[in-house]
Amino acid sequence: MEEFIKVNDVFYQYESFDEETDAGYALCGVNMTIGRGEFVAIVGHNGSGKSTLAKHFNSIYLPSAGEIFVDGMDTADDDCLFDIRKKVGLVLQNPDNQIVAGIVEEDVAFGCENLGVPPKEIRQRVDEALRAVDMYDYRRHSPDKLSGGQKQRVAIAGIIAMEPECIVLDEPTAMLDPKGRDEVIDTITRLNRERGITIILITHYMEEAVLADRVIVMDSGKVLTEGMPPEVFSQVELLKRHRLDVPQATELNHKLRSCGYELPECVLNAEDCAQALYELIKGMSL
Amino acid sequence: MGRNITLGQYMPGRSVIHRLDARSKILLLIAYMVFIFMAQNFYALFLMTLASLLVVLATRISLNMYLKSLRVILVVVLITALFNLFYGNGKVLFEWWIFKITEGGLNNAVFVAVRIAALVLISSVLTYTTSPSDLTDALERLLKPLTLFKVKVHELAMMMTIALRFIPVLLEETDKIMNAQKARGADMESGNVFKRVKALIPVLIPLFVSSFRRANDLAMAMECRCYNGGKGRTRMKVLRFTRTDLFGLIVSLVIFAGVILCNMYLPQLVR
Amino acid sequence: MSVIKAEGIKLVYGAGTSFEKTALDDVSFEIEKGEFIGIIGHTGSGKSTLVQLLNGLLKPTAGRIFLNGKDIWQEPKKIREVRFKVGIVFQYPEYQLFEETVYKDIAFGPKNMGLSEEEIDEKVRAAAAFTGVREEWLQKSPFDLSGGEKRRAAIAGVIAMDPDVLILDEPTAGLDPLGRDALLAQIQNYHAVRKNTVLLVSHSMEDIARIADRILVMNHGKKAMLDTAANVFSRGRELEELGLRVPQITKIMMLLKEKGISVNENILTTEQAFNEIINYLGGSSRI
Structure with missing residues (x-):
């Protein structure tokens, strides 16, 4: 896979860090590569540095040391600022606080307007973006009448209208109910599959992380482990030690497997788990 | 409850009035205000009132909505009318103790009441048929010449947009915080003014804190979407004067001319 | 006697306006003292x-709500007393x-109750202990705490009123797994110790x-189910129709x-499932 984002030994120190505690560094030596068109989930507990890292991908924060390249452009290079932000959009956690305009379609247009796109083209892009997140019917609505999941999809549409290559989502589902969470996750997986948009999903919901091509686990400002979901989630003890959850299916499978039963190395959802148990039981009763 | 307040009271629709360019509507509203104050007699006033009623009908918005906005200012109208009732010249119609109602006073009272009502109606038409964003947009464009005098027109318009967007959000939040403090026994309904103001502190402080947090988030979200002030910015909606606007302008001019004619050729009012 | 009893309660928002909406319709239930009730619904x-x-x-x-056998709206002037108890x-x-x-901040509730300084102090410290608010945080500004610490302080502010009934609306929203588990354990402990x-x-x-x-399962303003956890989750299909799930x-x-x-x-927990499978497979684990 072609390399799209490269993170080179990045450190980040908050300006207002507390001198009494020496936890001044939110990131201490992060290295990672994100491929073009990849769907990566970055997980970790609160304070692991995952949200700080998210804000580095489009130059909202700049590394205190180390460097980040987006499609070959250094995020610290002022001349590239708008090019980088055009390529990498960021969706934040609180859906209310990132919608600027009082009407859905005007909010979606906001980014394009800033980029100086001609009016006719903005119209097309906005309609298209709203269709992509399935919010076209709500284009004339006021955002405060929408549900959390709908607002978050409007925020995503606002990024899509700018035609980015990559969307970074910083805990986009943390404030949503299960239905809203499903809506948002469905939308981003679809954008990744159908349009090849690179997705970086920051989350602490493991059920969401299992959907990614690759999972990166962060802890104390560093990358703890990474790999395809089954590789990562098979390390149940490691994850638990670092205050992370595993899906109940994965945990049950792991517990039984460590008792010596012949089960797959890792299962990620209820269906696979039930199937594996079924095969185990059938196999043993023969 | 805050949740039911819709700011700007915009009612979407497809009537002629809805389709007018927001800039035309603002300019015609200003012209209307000037002319209704120029009306010198009941004929001119009648013409202007009739015009406002016709415009109201043309919006195809339920008359109840207009009655609602009239009800809000009813007290103001009555008080102003009452004051005017006792000032004026001409024939004395009624006298009791120190109160004296004259023909001029009666005329003044009716005149003022009708004038305020017509103004409220026509202003409601603007807010009912124009979305807040169209309004700010139109204002930004109408005030554009002021940039020559270093007035930050774009920034002002952006502030207005954001304010309109966040007022409902903050109202809802106020509601939530108030409930939370009431659940801890905060007493906001009794006591004197001083006590009540003090009782608001547990609501206002969290509200300020959260507003700062929101502002911070919003600034970041705007940066992410390449916001860089008004420079080089385009707009999705192109405001364009159309035939509808021309039609509106002509009708208005006819009415305004009518007012001038009424003033010139029909008898002045006794005041 | 039940601690809370709801009798045919109905709530209509904005009655008579175009915004009229029935939020609750004919809901009745009884909750016994000391119960731990979960409320779900989309x-x-x-x-x-x-x-x-x-x-x-x-x-x-419409309808009435009884707290310890007394209609809470019997004396509308004394509604604050109800808020201290619930x-x-x-x-x-x-x-x-x-x-x-x-x-x-934790003392705000007890102070509104009109308690003496000593009583307030006692309640504040007890509440702080229940939610894991550390001694050294008490004199700090709440705005200097981290997100999770703030949450604990805020919950302590309600527990400090020593209510008969404690209601928590999604107390773990936005917390990470560790924070969530710790908070739930503290709530369970509080329930076990105070027995309310x-x-x-x-x-x-x-x-x-x-x-x-x-x-208690709510759906479109109505009570859909009220039953033991095992019974509710055994009706998985029905829950799905209500837009809810069962635990994985x-x-x-x-x-x-x-x-x-x-x-x-x-089966409601991973442990139960583990034991059930082991039992089914014929007894002990293979190691």
């Missing part, structure tokens, strides 16, 4: 409205912190399944049963 099912009715923040359009922790309670110090009634509103079926005695672990057992394996499907 957004807009009436959960939040119900919760606010129970402590008199909202007044029902404490609510709203969603994201950290946004309600306002005092100069954490101590003063706790109502927990949550979207996490896994959490509800683990700690609730009984579950219950789902696994249901799927196994559908495949013709006769396991017990009334």
Whole structure:
């Protein structure tokens, strides 16, 4: 896979860090590569540095040391600022606080307007973006009448209208109910599959992380482990030690497997788990 | 409850009035205000009132909505009318103790009441048929010449947009915080003014804190979407004067001319 | 005698206007003292409205609510007394912190109750201990705490009123797994020690399944079910129709049963499932 984002030994120190505690560094030596068109989930507990890292991908924060390249452009290079932000959009956690305009379609247009796109083209892009997140019917609505999941999809549409290559989502589902969470996750997986948009999903919901091509686990400002979901989630003890959850299916499978039963190395959802148990039981009763 | 307040009271629709360019509507509203104050007699006033009623009908918005906005200012109208009732010249119609109602006073009272009502109606038409964003947009464009005098027109318009967007959000939040403090026994309904103001502190402080947090988030979200002030910015909606606007302008001019004619050729009012 | 009894409560917002909306319709139930009740339902099912009715923040359009056998609206002037007895922790309670110090903020409720300094001090310290608010945080400004610490301080502010019934509306929203587990454990501990009634509103079926005695399921402003956790989650299909799920672990057992394996499907936690499978496979583990 072609390399799209490269993170080179990045450190980040908050300006207002507390001198009494020496936890001044939110990131201490992060290295990672994100491929073009990849769907990566970055997980970790609160304070692991995952949200700080998210804000580095489009130059909202700049590394205190180390460097980040987006499609070959250094995020610290002022001349590239708008090019980088055009390529990498960021969706934040609180859906209310990132919608600027009082009407859905005007909010979606906001980014394009800033980029100086001609009016006719903005119209097309906005309609298209709203269709992509399935919010076209709500284009004339006021955002405060929408549900959390709908607002978050409007925020995503606002990024899509700018035609980015990559969307970074910083805990986009943390404030949503299960239905809203499903809506948002469905939308981003679809954008990744159908349009090849690179997705970086920051989350602490493991059920969401299992959907990614690759999972990166962060802890104390560093990358703890990474790999395809089954590789990562098979390390149940490691994850638990670092205050992370595993899906109940994965945990049950792991517990039984460590008792010596012949089960797959890792299962990620209820269906696979039930199937594996079924095969185990059938196999043993023969 | 805050949740039911819709700011700007915009009612979407497809009537002629809805389709007018927001800039035309603002300019015609200003012209209307000037002319209704120029009306010198009941004929001119009648013409202007009739015009406002016709415009109201043309919006195809339920008359109840207009009655609602009239009800809000009813007290103001009555008080102003009452004051005017006792000032004026001409024939004395009624006298009791120190109160004296004259023909001029009666005329003044009716005149003022009708004038305020017509103004409220026509202003409601603007807010009912124009979305807040169209309004700010139109204002930004109408005030554009002021940039020559270093007035930050774009920034002002952006502030207005954001304010309109966040007022409902903050109202809802106020509601939530108030409930939370009431659940801890905060007493906001009794006591004197001083006590009540003090009782608001547990609501206002969290509200300020959260507003700062929101502002911070919003600034970041705007940066992410390449916001860089008004420079080089385009707009999705192109405001364009159309035939509808021309039609509106002509009708208005006819009415305004009518007012001038009424003033010139029909008898002045006794005041 | 039940601690809370709702009798045909109904709530209509904006009655007579074009915004008229029935948020709750003919809801009746009884909750016994000392029960741990989970409340589930999709957004807009009436959960939040119900919760606010129970402590008199909202007044029902019809029906009555009894607290310890007494109609809470019998003396509308004394509704504040009801609010002290039925404490609510709203969603994201950290946004309600306002005092100069954490101590003063926790003391806000007890102070409104008109308690003496000593009583207040005792309640504040007890509440702080229950939610894991450390001694050294008490004199700090609440705005200097981290997100999770603020949450604890805010919850302590409600517990400090020592309510007969404690209602928590999604207390773990936005917390990471560790913070969530710690907070739930503290709530369970509080319930065990104080032996009073706790109502927990949550979207996490896994959490509800683990700690609730009984579950109240709300749907479109009506009571859909009120039963033990095992009974509620054994009606998985019905829950799905209401836009709700069962815990993943219950789902696994249901799927196994559908495949013709006769396991017990009334399983609510991973431990129970583990034991059930081991039992089914004939006893002890193989190591």
